[in-house]
Amino acid sequence: MDPLEDVLALLGLRSHLSAGLRAGGRWAVRFRAPTGVKFNAVRRGTCLLQVEGADPVTLRAGDCYLLTKPLPFVLRSEPAAVPVDGEDAVPVDAEAVYATTERGLARTGDGDGDEVLLIGGSFALSERSPALLLNELPPVIHVPADSSHAETLQWALAQISEELLNGQMGSSLVAEQLATVMFVHILRLHLARDTSSAAGLLTGLRDPVVATALACLHERPERPWTVADLARSCVVSRSTLAARFKELVGQSPIDYLGRWRVELAGRRLRQDDGTIAAVARAVGYGSESAFSTAFKRATGVAPRDYRSRYRAAAGPVG
Known part of the structure; x- marks a missing residue:
């Protein structure tokens, strides 16, 4: 991926x-x-x-x-x-x-x-x-x-x-x-x-180890990843991966995964009519409440309100 x-x-x-x-x-x-x-x-x-x-x-x-x-x-x-x-x-x-x-x-x-x-x-x-x-x-x-x-x-x-x-x-x-x-x-x-960019996705992609970890997270975002799992996929130690990922991407692998899950969930909330629980399961959360808490912490708004505001701003279809 x-x-x-x-x-x-x-x-x-x-x-x-x-x-x-x-x-x-x-x-x-x-x-x-x-x-x-x-x-x-x-x-x-x-x-x-x-x-x-x-x-x-x-x-x-x-x-x-x-x-x-x-x-x-x-x-x-x-x-x-x-x-x-x-x-x-x-x-x-x-x-x-x-x-x-x-x-x-x-x-x-x-x-x-x-x-x-x-x-x-x-x-x-x-x-x-x-x-x-x-x-x-x-x-x-x-x-x-x-x-x-x-x-x-x-x-x-x-x-x-x-x-x-x-x-x-x-x-x-x-x-x-x-x-x-x-x-x-x-x-x-x-x-x-350019090696002077701020920490983030593009900077992480320059590093082969971090790039491999990012590819794993993007390929299976719903998987309950741990840093140890990712380190095995990258064939490095857990401490090495954690340090390099934090330095280059600006956050831990698990924090990045949480943010990416929220972005994927936001797209689902905008594009389909699935229940909040279904959206939560699709992006890797075991419960609707855990997903709602993570989504609101990242975006400042609950998933249901996010969907309502987006559709109100988009206007009627047809």
């Missing part, structure tokens, strides 16, 4: 591609804080990325990046360029760059050329994404074009550009699926090269 795949499936990862951007001359575009994970890729030219609170990043042709936190940002041709607003969903003033587009592309800059071409979009995840995945990622993940093992990522970017710019039948659907592939590859590259 792949723990990262499990988490992404539970979070309901969905991609949305926005209009591309062609820019020439001197230019700068300001964006509001994204509500999900934002990405952009430079297909031609160079520009600067400035995320609030972070150091500027120089972007070159073939580079891409993810923005994982709700922080406003600016793309610009040079440090002195004064930005205009550029919301692609709701223009914020008369100068909004994305207020009008042509063939899926907005245009900006004081020059007639299109020295810079960017494509981009966003990834929407559930409200649990910060706790499960995003909190351990840096605000900006920059992937230069010449990164090692980035060939598949470059292939996906080239295909997305082809689909968006040529506008063939079904191009949006194809491009959005490719963007999801790109997201996973960026996470893989981040895992391979």
Whole structure:
């Protein structure tokens, strides 16, 4: 069982591609804080990325990046360029760059050329994404074009550009699926090269022993695991597993299992009409009361109330 795949499936990862951007001359575009994970890729030219609170990043042709936190940002041709607003969903003033587009592309800059071409979009995840995945990622993940093992990522970017710019039948659907592939590859590259992330799932997956333990927990979350059971599966001592898991994931294996069970239970409560007792048994609790106590401790709300609030917020079906 792949723990990262499990988490992404539970979070309901969905991609949305926005209009591309062609820019020439001197230019700068300001964006509001994204509500999900934002990405952009430079297909031609160079520009600067400035995320609030972070150091500027120089972007070159073939580079891409993810923005994982709700922080406003600016793309610009040079440090002195004064930005205009550029919301692609709701223009914020008369100068909004994305207020009008042509063939899926907005245009900006004081020059007639299109020295810079960017494509981009966003990834929407559930409200649990910060706790499960995003909190351990840096605000900006920059992937230069010449990164090692980035060939598949470059292939996906080239295909997305082809689909968006040529506008063939079904191009949006194809491009959005490719963007999801790109997201996973960026996470893989981040895992391979960055050893300074905060403790969490991704950090744990770097370590072969902890990764094996995580795979066991995700494959059989309903099993009454003990640290000794997991240690035998990982072929290490109980103390070694406990220490490494705590250091890299930030909690004990049994605490992680409890949190993961709650996440799985939350999905069941949202998606089906099974009884609370049935949900409790499905995720590994021997009694409804034990499950309800654990669920409320983790989420702040009882399972029955959680289901009612979710369905009230979702509205009637049909």
